[in-house]
Amino acid sequence: MTDQVDDDLDSAAVTGSSAVGRRGGFPKLRMQAADTGPDFGPFIEAMRTLQDLAVSVDAPDEVYGAALSHAQAMIDLLDPYRAPEGESPAGRVLDLPGRGSLLMVPWQVEYFGPDLVRSRGSFRRYHVGGNNAVHGGVIPLLFDEMFGFTSFMAKRSVSRTGYLHVNYRKVTPIDTPLVVESRVDRIEGRKTFVVAELRDEDGTLLADAEGLMIKLLPGQP
Ligand SMILES: CCCCC/C=C\C/C=C\C/C=C\C/C=C\CCCC(=O)SCCNC(=O)CCNC(=O)[C@H](O)C(C)(C)COP(=O)(O)OP(=O)(O)OC[C@H]1O[C@@H](n2cnc3c(N)ncnc32)[C@H](O)[C@@H]1OP(=O)(O)O
Numbered sequence: 001m002t003d004q005v006d007d008d009l010d011s012a013a014v015t016g017s018s019a020v021g022r023r024g025g026f027p028k029l030r031m032q033a034a035d036t037g038p039d040f041g042p043f044i045e046a047m048r049t050l051q052d053l054a055v056s057v058d059a060p061d062e063v064y065g066a067a068l069s070h071a072q073a074m075i076d077l078l079d080p081y082r083a084p085e086g087e088s089p090a091g092r093v094l095d096l097p098g099r100g101s102l103l104m105v106p107w108q109v110e111y112f113g114p115d116l117v118r119s120r121g122s123f124r125r126y127h128v129g130g131n132n133a134v135h136g137g138v139i140p141l142l143f144d145e146m147f148g149f150t151s152f153m154a155k156r157s158v159s160r161t162g163y164l165h166v167n168y169r170k171v172t173p174i175d176t177p178l179v180v181e182s183r184v185d186r187i188e189g190r191k192t193f194v195v196a197e198l199r200d201e202d203g204t205l206l207a208d209a210e211g212l213m214i215k216l217l218p219g220q221p
Contacts, residue, residue: 034089034100041096048106051126097121105142107180109149117150117182123174134172139198140164143209146182147194151213154184156192159213172198172206190215 034040059067086092091101098104107121119142129135144164151159172178182196192213198206 034092036089036093036100040089040093040100044090044096044098044100044102045106047102048124048126051102052124055126055128103141104145105138107142112149112153114154115183117146117153118179119146120177120179122177123172125174128174131171132174134174136166136168139168139172139207140166140209142180142198143182143196143207143211146180146196147209147211147213150182150184150194150196151192154187154192156184156187156213156215159192159215162191162212162214164209164211166207166209168207170204170206173200177201178206185210190217 057063082088089100091099091104093100094109097106097108105121105123105127107119109117109119111118123134123138127134127138129138143166144161147161147164148159151157178198178200180196180198182194185193185195187193192215194211194213195209196211197208200206
């Protein structure tokens with residue numbers, strides 16, 4: 001998948017800040033898979049499990065104290081390696097869930113083309129808003145990612161989200177395989193109207209969305 005994306009993205013730009021060039025206000029990035037070793041993906045996955053635990057454990061205070069010591073040791077280990085956006089691998093590893101970014105939902109794009117982008121995954125414990133339902137602020141994050149990808153694949157970069165309208169049709173569960181599909185609905189000048197649907201594996205519609213992606217003018221950040 002990465003090679004295809006590299007070809008498609010070779011002369012394009014996405015959100016980022018590695019100043020290889022400028023297009024609109026977006027720094028231009030050479031779109032290639034970050035060069036990670038075998039431990040990066042498992043490290044990110046372990047961090048997600050830590051997020052799950054941080055929102056779900058009920059432990060004695062001394063356990064939190066011990067965990068804090070371990071966390072501080074990790075901070076001390078990693079802090080010397082801070083790098084600008086676009087240089088750190090997070091968000092640039094298309095073969096990893098959520099592009100290897102802790103911000104993104106840990107889903108995997110399984111198909112992308114100018115006509116359609118499809119991604120699969122599950123929400124996790126740290127996505128819960130209440131009563132095991134996914135938080136209503138997390139689902140737009142998934143849709144926005146899909147819309148960014150969709151407008152990009154339709155060669156509508158560099159665009160930013162003008163609006164994102166979500167209809168919550170049913171409670172979205174955690175720990176359940178789900179699929180989201182996104183496509184361009186229509187194009188009007190700088191405006192790309194995009195639509196997406198989130199379903200479970202039985203095809204039940206959980207949420208749908210419409211978004212407006214607006215092509216940036218030169219100089220717009
Ligand atoms: C390096 C390795 C890479 C690995 C990754 C590889 C691949 C990844 C591929 C793709 C990337 C994938 C995912 C990307 C992830 C996510 C994407 C997220 C994108 C965002 O999340 S980005 C943040 C949120 N976003 C903002 O931060 C925008 C703030 N905003 C502005 O920056 C301005 O707002 C701007 C510049 C957008 C427009 O400003 P402006 O002044 O140039 O234009 P103007 O206002 O005139 O609007 C023009 C026409 O749009 C209409 N219009 C505007 N707004 C409207 C609204 N709300 N409703 C209805 N119509 C609206 C007007 O009515 C007019 O329409 P008309 O032309 O017909 O009159």
